[in-house]
Amino acid sequence: MSSNTERPIIILGAGIIGLTTAIRLLESSLYQDKNIPVHIIADHLPNDPLDPKYASTIAGAHHLSFADDDDERQRRWDKRTFQIMYKEWKDEGESTGLMVMKQTEMFVGHTKHLKIYEEHPDFKVINHTERPDNIDHSVSFTSLTITPITYLNRLLKRISELSGGKLIIHRYHLPSLTYLSHPSIQAMIGPHIPLAVIVCVGIGALNLGDVEDKNVFSTRGQVVKIKAPWIRSGYTRQIGTLDGGENGERTYIIPRSNGEIILGGTRELNDWFPYPRQSTIKDILKRTIEICPDLIPNHLIAPALSNPQDQLPLEDLNKTKIGHTGITKSISPESLEPLIIEHLVGFRPSRKIGTRLERGKDLILDQNDQNEKTIVIHNYGHGGAGWQSCWGTAEDAISLMNEAVVGRSYI
Numbered sequence: 001m002s003s004n005t006e007r008p009i010i011i012l013g014a015g016i017i018g019l020t021t022a023i024r025l026l027e028s029s030l031y032q033d034k035n036i037p038v039h040i041i042a043d044h045l046p047n048d049p050l051d052p053k054y055a056s057t058i059a060g061a062h063h064l065s066f067a068d069d070d071d072e073r074q075r076r077w078d079k080r081t082f083q084i085m086y087k088e089w090k091d092e093g094e095s096t097g098l099m100v101m102k103q104t105e106m107f108v109g110h111t112k113h114l115k116i117y118e119e120h121p122d123f124k125v126i127n128h129t130e131r132p133d134n135i136d137h138s139v140s141f142t143s144l145t146i147t148p149i150t151y152l153n154r155l156l157k158r159i160s161e162l163s164g165g166k167l168i169i170h171r172y173h174l175p176s177l178t179y180l181s182h183p184s185i186q187a188m189i190g191p192h193i194p195l196a197v198i199v200c201v202g203i204g205a206l207n208l209g210d211v212e213d214k215n216v217f218s219t220r221g222q223v224v225k226i227k228a229p230w231i232r233s234g235y236t237r238q239i240g241t242l243d244g245g246e247n248g249e250r251t252y253i254i255p256r257s258n259g260e261i262i263l264g265g266t267r268e269l270n271d272w273f274p275y276p277r278q279s280t281i282k283d284i285l286k287r288t289i290e291i292c293p294d295l296i297p298n299h300l301i302a303p304a305l306s307n308p309q310d311q312l313p314l315e316d317l318n319k320t321k322i323g324h325t326g327i328t329k330s331i332s333p334e335s336l337e338p339l340i341i342e343h344l345v346g347f348r349p350s351r352k353i354g355t356r357l358e359r360g361k362d363l364i365l366d367q368n369d370q371n372e373k374t375i376v377i378h379n380y381g382h383g384g385a386g387w388q389s390c391w392g393t394a395e396d397a398i399s400l401m402n403e404a405v406v407g408r409s410y411i
């Protein structure tokens with residue numbers, strides 16, 4: 001039997017969930033006192049070309065909780081993540097990839113907001129005289145957005161610093177958990193049977209052998225990325241109920257600290273089409289200028305050379321006032337086209353019964369030594385909320401891991 005301090009801990013997955021979990025592990029006394037080797041194994045890594053199956057790099061991403069009022073677990077994760085990211089932004093500013101901004105939520109078809117928004121700084125219910133006629137309820141508060149690649153790269157740097165460069169990230173598609181004892185894996189992580197594996201594989205949980213979670217499904221999201229650095233506030237319009245983030249029609253504008261804006265979105269259940277759909281692009285542009293006409297700068301709107309009214313009305317154009325000038329400007333979704341950088345599609349790792357954050361069944365990887373068990377901790381299935389709950393779930397995953405190791409006297 002190998003010494004337990006030589007037995008590595010494996011983090012499977014290098015999305016926002018795998019990387020935040022790795023950081024909390026490297027900060028834990030379990031790692032710091034025992035110097036246990038830690039490895040990350042993943043198919044996709046942060047600077048890869050974009051792939052819909054690697055949700056973390058496609059996400060918006062804003063911190064806008066979907067936690068129902070009675071979902072204490074989700075509320076705790078989301079709140080904890082907000083606190084951590086807000087502090088990071090306060091301490092280090094926008095170089096973190098984080099941007100703090102005013103968020104306005106607009107509701108059509110119902111007049112209730114989630115209680116968790118009231119815990120954000122600067123929360124306020126917007127008076128009906130200040131909101132558009134077609135909006136039934138609206139609130140605003142301070143929240144934050146994330147530029148995923150910047151934030152993920154920062155996590156990679158922290159991982160390297162915390163481990164003194166010792167944590168190695170291996171690119172490998174693991175067919176099953178049992179495969180962790182395969183010689184091709186041992187060639188990377190050493191000959192000792194892993195002490196534990198933390199499964200942070202997102203949508204990969206559907207096909208990963210020994211997990212094959214049939215509750216996992218894809219919620220396809222298509223978004224448009226534009227350059228519009230003059231927009232520094234977030235807007236969302238929710239038509240119909242939210243129901244844990246999976247319901248209704250949701251339109252959003254997510255500004256990033258680098259001047260890019262994500263316009264969204266869609267939530268298409270079990271839809272695996274990996275490319276952008278033209279009809280969806282048009283629909284997103286139409287919906288987003290409805291809620292934020294300021295997306296289009298004045299110079300992109302055909303100027304009225306003599307009488308501004310000559311240009312109006314054109315069919316299916318929005319009309320809005322330019323500031324306080326009294327001049328009416330015409331806005332068509334096509335006006336946004338010159339600002340477009342790219343179109344993105346991603347598969348949110350949804351799970352019918354919510355995020356799986358629990359200890360699984362121990363693995364026996366060495367058939368000659370039934371006592372040398374490998375602890376399994378699951379941390380996947382975050383749906384459309386992986387960014388906004390990542391630090392909360394990472395901390396719970398490492399607590400479970402500590403309990404398992406200490407409780408069973410593995411060390």
Ligand SMILES: Cc1cc2nc3c(=O)[nH]c(=O)nc-3n(C[C@H](O)[C@H](O)[C@H](O)COP(=O)(O)OP(=O)(O)OC[C@H]3O[C@@H](n4cnc5c(N)ncnc54)[C@H](O)[C@@H]3O)c2cc1C
Nearest residue numbers: 013014015043044055056062174202204221346386387388
């Ligand atoms: C369009 C869109 C917008 C979104 N907006 C937001 C938002 O505003 N706020 C928010 O909180 N969330 C948002 N999300 C959701 C968020 O992106 C996900 O919840 C989050 O990225 C999930 O992270 P993850 O690390 O679990 O999965 P992923 O980022 O998908 O990473 C999974 C990792 O596991 C690896 N892996 C999988 N299977 C295997 C295997 N068999 N072997 C080896 N490696 C494997 C992958 O290679 C990858 O490294 C959005 C998602 C989309 C698509």
